[in-house]
Amino acid sequence: MFAIALGDDGAELRPLEVWRAPEFLAHMDRARDLVDPWIPFAAGATDLTSARALLQRYADKQAADTGRLYGIWLDGTLxxxxxxxxxxxxxxxxxVGCWLEPAGQGRGLITRAMRPLIDWAVDERGMHRVEWDASAANTRSIAVAKRLGMTREAVLRENYLYRGTRHDSEIWSVLAPEWRARRG
Structure with a gap:
């Protein structure tokens, strides 16, 4: 459908649609150990049926204008x-949220993919507030929020129960006027 180049290293941002379920499942299998400690996303795609269902939920959210899902490809691999x-x-x-498999780490892919996402939300859709919610222990995720110029607003103590353990969450955000000013 479309692809947005994320630099000159072969990285692209594309819609992640239901028909890509086999590719998505293979990617989740590679990403599971890195993603699973922080969010239930990987746990939601453990076989082709569940991968297809997860992608369908986001297709339905997009149709209802309540959410969207995009993949990051590097040299043709999700x-x-x-x-x-x-x-x-x-x-x-x-x-907004994100995930990444080990092969994509250390390249700035999430930061580069988030910029056009936030640009679109602010410029095209008129979003005033873009929020980032991350486990306080997920230092990589928090580093992205900082690189995007977001402001830490709160720590919600032990608010997130995941796999039997309570986690603190950090809430970060950027407001439309701040985003536009940082873009220059």
Whole structure:
């Protein structure tokens, strides 16, 4: 459908659609150990049926204008993704998220993929607030929020129960005027 180049290293941002379920499942199998400690995304795609269902949920969210899902390809291989987990156009608020497999680490792919995502949300859709919610222990995720110029607003103590363990969450955000000013 479309691809957005994320630099000159063969990285691209593309829609992650239901028909890509086999490719998505193979990617989740490679990413599972890195992603699973932080979010249930990888746990939600353990076979072709569940991978297809996860992608269909995001296709339905896109059709309802409440979320979107994009993959990051590096030299033709799906290595990660970014998403609008929550997208509330009426309120002007959205929450972005991400994941990445080991082969994509250390290249700035998430930061590079987030920029056009946030540009689109702010410039095309009129979002006023873009939020980032991460486990306080997920230092890589928090580093991306910082690189994007987001402001840490809160630590929600032990608010997130995942696999029997309570985690603190950090809430980061950027407002549309701040995003535009940082872009220059």
């Amino acid at each position: 290595v990660g993704g970014v998403l609008f987990r929550i997208f509330d156009a009426a309120a002007g608020n959205c929450e």
